[in-house]
Amino acid sequence: MVSSAVSDLDADLARIDADLREPARDPAGLALHAGRLYQRAALTGSSTDLLKAEALVERALAVALERSDLYLLKANLDFAFHRLADVRADLEASPALRASPDGRALAADLAFQEGRFPDARRGYEETLIADRAWEHLCRLAHLEGVLGETARADALYEEAGEALTAKEMRAFAWVEIQRGLLHLKRGRLDRARAHYARAEAAYTGYWIVDDHMAELLAAEGDVEGALRAYRALARRVDRPEMWQTLGELCTFAGIDDEAELALTRARDAYLASVGRGEVRYYHHLADFLADVRPDPEQAVIFAAKDLELRENPWTLTALAWALHRAGRSVEGATLARKALESDVVDAHLFHRAGTILAAAGFRDRAVELLARARDWNPRLGAFHVHR
């Protein structure tokens, strides 16, 4: 399957593009085009397609009689752009959407993003009673995964995969990536590789698979292989985070000139996004400015903005880390402690919190957290991607 001349992704893109060449004559046609552009963006990683889809949804909403599907699409777009308040407004605008399994799942996603994990769990479980679809199984699996229930998460992902047919190979590849990621976070690189290989075999040409496979190569120590992969990905996928990863990998490999170019490109794209009024890259910018191109004061600003959008253990930790890097570890420690009040089990989060608490003078707690981080992921120091 891997060696076929036309990749699965290219074949799907051709089908979508053929649909998009058909004129959209009515609101349903506009919605269909918007949906196709949304799918196209998922295939290519292109923000441009997302923006085009958004424009079409707005046009369709202005003329459509029945809008629940359009609000579903809009809510998904708003999620993609991290506009959580807009997602809530979309759900409010359509009682039909709110009552549907998709709407309930979106409401639970909101709870997840806002760190309300019990609400998220309840929402996912209720959704699954109404519709035990693969995508809802994956949502609950993700929650179980971040709460440290790796085996339960994996079983749910497995059930999701078993629900998919040969006509849904891209979704299957995506599920396999999630399963691999579960193991990568525990430092089980061989298991991650097995799942990534299944994803690669299931659906060829998928940038998400290539991205994770490249990260795994780097974690395994094959920096050359990872560099080749990320150079190709950065050229192919229109996303600044790909350039950031390439830049970080170049820095890791000591290729400073290429690192400089790649990181500059990433930074410029992040800032251009912010300049357009978008909020989706606050999180990446906070990370970038805290560690990659250190400007801790700016990192604090973007981390605070992200926290304002969604308070969860990761946004709390991001701001804590930025404060720590800005020499304000005591303030950071307060936020890190708050992040730790959640039930999240995440080696990276433990490590950062431990480092901040150590700097703030809380040595015993710091030692405990750093040990916990190593226990959870013995390969924590390996190369990893900021996602």
Next chain:
Amino acid sequence: MADHNDPNAVNSIFSDIDVSAADLYDLFGFPSDDLDGGEKVVLALTFASIPQAGVFDTDMLYRILISPDPRAARAKDDRSLEGLLRYFGAVKEKYLGPGKAAEIRVTVDGAQRATVKFLGFHGGTFTTTVQTNRVERIDAPGGQRIQAYLGGRDDAFFNDLTGFFRSINYAPQFYRVPHTMPSLRELRIPKTLLELEGNQLFNFDSQDPEWGYGDNKRELPPGPHTWTGERFARDAQGNFRFVYSGRDCQAGKNINALVFEIPLAFLTPDLARDRIVQAWGESWVLKASSKVETIPDDPFWLEGPRALVNQAGEDAELRRYKLVDTDGQPFADAGLSEREDNRQLGANNFWLAPHFVKRLAHLGWGFGPSITALGLQTSFDHDGAQVSVHRTYVTAAAAFPRVIKTLFQQLPMADDSWNRKGLDIPLRRAFEIFIPNVCAVDMDTTGTWPFGRRLEDQVATRFLSLFLDMDARFQGKRYHLELLNDQALWDAAPILPKTPPNPLKNDKQFLKQFPYLAEPW
């Protein structure tokens, strides 16, 4: 920080529901007229011609399950709900179940060669490969000769599907129903054979006569999606408006088909005893996990607990597939099971028995008053309702008194030609036809519905006849299953258009010899 888990970015919202090769259309079954070499039964499973007529989807697996049995002795006329449920239980125990039926299993490879497995037959278990799109002769180990045709044909079903969907106010045929609103399929409007006054959501639109045909659909208007009228619509001359047009919505369409002509001696050692051949079809699609090659030498795969647990006691090949659709009786799912995916149980639809009673009563409140308004007698007890009523039931016990006659009345045939040997064969009754959901071919008859299903049977109209009171008479003759196909009835009725509900014959003439279904368009 992987705080994003966005399956919707992968899921295809707004994807059109493509016509799938898993979508089974019909199962035909009848005794062959060709007695050379002994009695034979013809079984034909038809399904969507995806990717195209004569080309099979290589991710699919099709099964035709077959169980030869004696003709059931007619029990005493017990018309109680308890008796009905006892019948369902007895049939379940006696006849069917996954362990009993033999099966023909078909998969097709990339070169379009079909692998055909005959599993569990009296005449043997064996596997063969055949070419698609041509008649093949298959010699069984016991010496019986089976004819097979696997390929594209003309769709043998002929009916006014749009008319049927108009009768049940099925919105997706006429509107683009939102993905988020699956409840807006059968709208809460009385089902009816006659248009309801003011039912603008579904009544025929003379300005757009093609509405509801093909892909001519409208945007669903905002609710309420209900009807508040009080009578059937009538024109200035007092004529009702028929929801049916008699048009053949399947005209010019192709299907893919698996057609077999099988000696009865291959199915059973006791030809005198086993006169009923029960059959149903299933479509299965390959699981994604099966499409990906496993990595057998990786120790990880030996640690997958679910995968190992699930292997116990299951068919190794079927485990790689997922059941999508079943087909036994026409209208068993569209008419009586509301086409819900979780009701695709095939012959094992016994647990649906209470639902069957409730659904039949729900339909009766729609069709019964329509029949009465036309001056005909109905088997459904609607308390003299002057117009169709939208009524649903929570319990089968509440619905049951309304449908006693519909369930238990014998269904007379138009003449005696069906009983070609003149044997004492009891007429079929509705509850016997639909549960279990199988095509039960009586080898001593012509196999016309409900004693099987012949290609030329107009089963859509015969299905409506279940709601006629078969004790009544029309023009001096007792009602029968073909009455609604009688043009004289419509000529005499105050209705337009004056046509039987569905076309009387297929758009293409059937063949007199195997594979019987007409050549594809």
